[in-house]
Amino acid sequence: MTEAAAEPARAKGPGVYAWYALGVMVIVYMLNFVDRQILSILAEDIKGDLGLTDAQLGFLYGTAFAIFYTLFGIPLGRLADIWYRGRLMAIGLAVWSSMTALSGFSTTYAQLAVARVGVGVGEASASPAAFSMLADYFPKERRALAAAIYSAGLYVGSGLSLPLGGAITDAWNSAFPNGSGPFALAGWQATFLAVGVPGLIVAAWVWTLREPQRTGPRGEPLPVAKPGAWGIFLREFAAILPPFTLISVARHKGLKRNLIAAAVIAAAVTAMILLTHDYAQWIAYGVGCYAVFSWVQSLKATDRPTYQLIWGTPQVLLCIVGMGGLATVTYGFGFWAAPYAIRTFGVTPHEAGMALGIPSAIASAVGVIAGGRLSDAWKSRDPRGRLFVCMLSSATTFPLIILMFTRPDFGSYAWMNPLVAMTSSAWVGSTVAAYQDFVLPRMNGTVSATYVLGSTMVGLAIGPYASGKVATVTGSLQMGVFSLLLMPPVSLFCLWLVSRKMAALEASKVDRAIAVGEPAY
Numbered sequence: 349m350t351e352a353a354a355e356p357a358r359a360k361g362p363g364v365y366a367w368y369a370l371g372v373m374v375i376v377y378m379l380n381f382v383d384r385q386i387l388s389i390l391a392e393d394i395k396g397d398l399g400l401t402d403a404q405l406g407f408l409y410g411t412a413f414a415i416f417y418t419l420f421g422i423p424l425g426r427l428a429d430i431w432y433r434g435r436l437m438a439i440g441l442a443v444w445s446s447m448t449a450l451s452g453f454s455t456t457y458a459q460l461a462v463a464r465v466g467v468g469v470g471e472a473s474a475s476p477a478a479f480s481m482l483a484d485y486f487p488k489e490r491r492a493l494a495a496a497i498y499s500a501g502l503y504v505g506s507g508l509s510l511p512l513g514g515a516i517t518d519a520w521n522s523a524f525p526n527g528s529g530p531f532a533l534a535g536w537q538a539t540f541l542a543v544g545v546p547g548l549i550v551a552a553w554v555w556t557l558r559e560p561q562r563t564g565p566r567g568e569p570l571p572v573a574k575p576g577a578w579g580i581f582l583r584e585f586a587a588i589l590p591p592f593t594l595i596s597v598a599r600h601k602g603l604k605r606n607l608i609a610a611a612v613i614a615a616a617v618t619a620m621i622l623l624t625h626d627y628a629q630w631i632a633y634g635v636g637c638y639a640v641f642s643w644v645q646s647l648k649a650t651d652r653p654t655y656q657l658i659w660g661t662p663q664v665l666l667c668i669v670g671m672g673g674l675a676t677v678t679y680g681f682g683f684w685a686a687p688y689a690i691r692t693f694g695v696t697p698h699e700a701g702m703a704l705g706i707p708s709a710i711a712s713a714v715g716v717i718a719g720g721r722l723s724d725a726w727k728s729r730d731p732r733g734r735l736f737v738c739m740l741s742s743a744t745t746f747p748l749i750i751l752m753f754t755r756p757d758f759g760s761y762a763w764m765n766p767l768v769a770m771t772s773s774a775w776v777g778s779t780v781a782a783y784q785d786f787v788l789p790r791m792n793g794t795v796s797a798t799y800v801l802g803s804t805m806v807g808l809a810i811g812p813y814a815s816g817k818v819a820t821v822t823g824s825l826q827m828g829v830f831s832l833l834l835m836p837p838v839s840l841f842c843l844w845l846v847s848r849k850m851a852a853l854e855a856s857k858v859d860r861a862i863a864v865g866e867p868a869y
Contacts, residue, residue: 352526354458355666358497363398365558366486368592369485369558370497370556371478371486372553372554373478373481374497374501375441375630376437376441376474376478376501377475377501377502378476378500378502378504378505378508378642379441379505379546380471380501380505381501381502382509383467383471383543383544383547384467384471384506384508385509385510385683386543387405387408388409388509388513388515388683389509389686389689389700389701390517390536390540390683390697391409391687393517393536393697394536397534397536397869398455399668400710401816402817402819403624403629403813403814404457405687405814406812406814406815407626407816408464409464409812410679410683410808410809410810410811411628411629411632411808411809411812412468412632413467413468414468414636414805415636415809416801417472418472418636418640418800418801418804418809419636419799420468420638421467421472421473421800421804422640422643422801422817423584423585423588424436424476424477425796425797425799426580426581426584426794427578428480428793429480429791429792429794430808431557431574431578431581432572432573433477433559434477434557434559435468437474437478438551438552438554438594439473440474440477440556441474441554442470442548442551443469443470443473443545444467444468444471444547445544445546445547445551447464447466448540448544450466450847451464451467451537451540452465452538452541452544453531453580467857473496475653475661475795475796476544476800477793478498479780479784479793480495481557481559482495483789484560484561484562484563484789484792485606489724490724490729491722491781492721492723492724492727492777492778492780492781493720493724493777494714494715494718495776495777495781496717496721497717498778498784498839499773499780500714500717502708502776503708503712503773504709504713504714505709506712507705507706507707507709507712508706508709509705510701510702510704511701511702511705512539513701514698514699514701514702514705515698516535516542517538517697517698518535520533520538520539520736521535527860529837538778549822559572559815562789562790572792576760577790581756583596584643584646585773587643588639588644590635590638592638593638593639595735596642597645598719600648600649601624601862602645602801606641609641610638613641614634615673615812617633618633626817629813632809637805638800644659647794648660650862653791653862653865654787655860655866657786657787657788658791658795661786661846661853663786663846663849663853666845667779667843667846668798668806669806669838670838670840670842670843671799671803671838672803673836673838674738674741674742674779674803674836675802675806675808676773676806676807676810677742677745677772677811677832677833677835678772678773678816679807679811679812680811681829684825685708687825688753688825688829691825694756703758703765704762707766707799708769710766711739711766711769711773712770715769715770715774716769716774716777717777719737719773719774719775719776720781722737722774723777723778723781723782727781731850731851731854732850732851733844735780735847736772738782739772739808739844741772741774745771748767748771748832749768749830750830751813751856752765752767753826753829755852779803780796783798783799784796785850786853786854786857814831814832815828815832816827818831
């Protein structure tokens with residue numbers, strides 16, 4: 349059996365509505381990353397007003413957001429497989445936009461951390477639902493391009509957040525110096541409000557998107573929404589939310605193994621706290637690791653075929669590490685580029701935002717779309733093509749970051765920025781399509797959540813914090829950024845190992861799923 353049989357309804361290519369829906373999703377992803385990335389251009393002002401360290405800034409940008417983004421992303425990925433995906437995106441957009449706006453009223457580190465958690469919870473719905481819809485809107489040979497165009501919204505949003513945030517902050521501080529504005533808001537607080545509110549309007553637009561037809565392995569139509577979908581979601585959520593996880597795993601006779609894992613994770617968390625004294629970072633990370641382990645246990649018991657094609661396949665686990673390593677560099681660079689410029693070269697947030705943001709947005713969009721096109725073309729000639737694009741992205745980004753962060757002046761630093769942005773973004777669309785090549789169509793939402801899990805738990809939750817911690821300890825943000833470059837060799841090695849088995853895994857996925865209980869259509 350082959351997946352080609354599952355494509356008859358889309359064999360003639362995507363229609364006009366598919367491209368329209370993709371355009372709407374790009375706007376959603378732009379807002380997603382404006383709200384997520386805005387912290388970068390505001391970091392220096394927040395650090396000064398709230399008295400934070402670089403490690404704490406890395407925690408706010410990375411871990412506080414990433415852990416709950418991951419925790420909710422897992423059950424929301426499952427919900428995307430069985431419920432209305434456009435509605436799910438709309439609800440999530442309304443939640444994260446509201447929490448971004450509420451960030452503007454934060455006056456302490458703890459309050460801002462809670463708001464960032466809320467942003468992570470809301471944003472967890474977007475990518476699993478979007479990638480699942482795109483897989484049904486577009487035929488297999490166009491999926492990497494569609495995923496790349498959607499992912500371009502990430503980089504456009506990230507790039508626009510810098511000039512937008514810098515302009516609003518500087519304008520507000522000039523008009524209302526020393527907290528003299530409405531509600532005594534500082535410029536960074538007003539910026540959170542300004543970028544959060546528009547998302548509530550866009551959420552109503554997203555609600556109107558039509559659902560594409562779901563299909564089975566042989567192209568047979570499946571229901572758009574499964575009866576009792578929200579009950580299934582709540583059970584999935586209970587499977588990862590302590591202490592309800594204990595009830596869930598006990599039902600599946602996995603309590604002993606779960607408690608052993610909890611003890612090992614607790615010991616590791618304790619060791620990291622003693623080493624770094626960063627309680628919030630490692631407690632949050634430990635909770636995330638335990639929740640993921642519990643969910644995988646539950647998935648194995650309730651959907652053995654999905655478990656087998658994802659977590660039961662060693663090459664997918666290597667992808668999680670390897671592609672998570674790519675995300676470590678991308679997220680770390682994306683966060684620290686603006687604070688480094690402000691701190692090292694003495695430019696204002698508005699100057700840094702204009703010089704770094706727009707060129708980065710354009711270059712990143714070009715990089716991710718070009719990477720998607722190259723991925724589709726390379727894949728058509730070689731089953732390993734998508735992985736090779738990811739490896740090429742990692743290998744070219746490494747030396748460019750070194751060159752950029754050793755420039756003696758802001759002008760040459762800014763000129764290097766779009767080159768790094770272009771190469772460091774080229775892997776994203778290829779990664780999503782590669783993950784989907786491992787599984788059956790009905791599993792696209794879950795495997796998309798797995799992609800998000802790897803990029804956040806390995807990349808976002810570790811990269812910005814670790815580089816910030818190195819900067820805090822050494823007193824050098826440059827050294828903090830360079831510490832990110834420990835990951836590319838790991839990524840290249842992991843992806844090379846996966847490439848050796850890629851063709852066989854893709855060819856055998858239907859048979860392997862049937863062997864563990866998938867219906868033989």
